[in-house]
Amino acid sequence: MERIRRKELKSFYSVKYNSFNELKESVVPILNKNNNIYNNYYLTDNKKMWDKFESELLENNEKLKLIFEKNLNLFQDHKVKEYSNLAVIQNFITHIDEFKNTRLDIEKNRSVLFPQEIYSIFGIKPIKGSILPNTESLEELLKIMRKENSLEDVLLGVDDPYILKKDGEKILLNDMPQIRQIYHDNNCFRKVGVRLDSLNFALKYLRSRGINFEYKNPNKLRKIIVNNINFEFVYEYCLSKVFLSNMSINQNDVIVNLHNWNGENCISKEARELASIFDVTLLTMEEFYVYVKKFR
Template sequence: MSRNISASVERRIYAESMGRCMNPECKVELFKESGDIMEKAHIIPYCDTKDNSFENLIILCPNCHTNFDKNGAFSVEDVKTWKRIREDEFVSFFSKEYDTFEDLKSEIVPLLLHNQAIFENYYLEAKRELWDISEGKILSNNRILRSILKQNSKLIQNHSEKSYSNLAIVQKFLLHIDEFEVTRLSKEKLRHVLFPVEINSLFGIEPLKGSFLPSVESIESLIAVLQDNGQFETIVLGVDNPYIQIKKDSISEKIYLNDTPRLRQMYYDNNCFRQVNVRFDSLNFALKVIKSRGLKFDFLDTNNLKEIIVNGVKIVFIYEYCLSKVKLFQLSPEEKCVILNLHNWNGTSCISAEAYELAKEIKVKLLTMDEFYGYINSINHKR
């Protein structure tokens, strides 16, 4: 009878080992830079049972394998117990529930980085032999990642619409893990669910250039939280990749505002999701126009990104389909300030005639986006 072990059984025992010898007194790392030292051992000899089942197989290092098979240092019951101990260890350690996403992140990131290093150094560098060896370590790391993420899914931002959901990203990653395990030993290794790069964004490993989340108010709320935590340094807007710069544990870091999964998670963690009053992409575009004219702007308060000073002029940004007299009155604008309606879908009708009349009375200037370009040019010429 063939001693060949089925692919499904091999996957299970590789994953069960978590990359370490199953002897609880040994636990030596089985994936070395020099190669894979794992050995498959039959608990009850194959010649006696012809048994290649998962229950009769165990992963050991060469020393423990020799001591079991040839030196009689361990009994069959000892080795069976090792499998139960490893299962209990796995359940105990990796069923832990974390209190915060940051705690979860501290466990997840090293595993993701390890997998990334193996992939980049071996697969992308076409070192096929080393890649084949090290895939087992990825399999082991993935089993840990799967368990931790499933146990702590409540910490991941979620939305009923998958395109707005970080949990949907995690679920795709888990599907990728399962497919990676299933196809590891196949010759073709055709994988349809590739590693979702959004995972690296979510856990702060590598920013992703996504779309802007619409709410300026959510960004303002996040800035207030970061200020309270002593982490906020500055915000840079009016550029292609606007960002908030924070400082944590003496390390400065840029949080890009188009790094969608990460920003979405930060909003969720800090309860910063706010209804959209002013759209961020429209605000950032207007600020880019100002910078493109060689002008500088300053925020009156970083907790309010909708008010700036340009050449001594206060500009207030709003986003209204049609600015009414009532809405203008509610804004209570200061004399000589400029109010720019970023909502230009309604053309010249985005500001009502009554609002223009009130603006004359209270001595403020109202602008549509079309009028804004000429106004900024006029400011630039007066410098």
């Protein structure tokens, strides 16, 4: 009987999906159901109800395992397991097996706990952490969302920066598993140029001082306008003459180097001399803090 049931489950849930969004539509209701069973009965020590619904949770786990094993290719991966959504899913599959095999043990000795990141991956519950540093990846995603007419707003310069979709969904930029998956689904990963956490910090400084800014181009978060002055943020260990000469800049522009680990040395003497000829202003972060005070 168990073998027949397993065969029926496998034939129904071993489905190959074409996209993560299709997969998500099938998986989210099952995850939510299991979460409700676990929170309402297991965590509250309601043994009577837990005994009644445990079999449903186990069957749901089997469904999820079958679905995931058939669609591992849809998950974002990284050579460092800490940054891999695929690793989260593989851990979850291991957890499913351990949960089933140890459920009757008096002491539940499980080496793999339920990975909470799975809720983040599927947009169920965010896990606040670090901001994924790829500003260029975010810019690429915003372009795609605008083409799809799904973007309402993007808010930087706050503790928890986010994307707001037109359907009301808010995607936190420091919810790393979900952001990784979204970038992966939309082929948005780009080499890091400007670190998003550093850019967010600079914009947060402006907001904290009551200084208004707008984006020169809504798809270029690195370029803003403050009091009719164009600012562009870069991230260079040392902003050099060569780097500056390759930039597309105009008279009176302000270039801010967010890379501040080496203090004044993050802008070379030769770059400052060239900036003087071009009539543009180069600022370290310390100089930026002083410079923008006049806009208050």
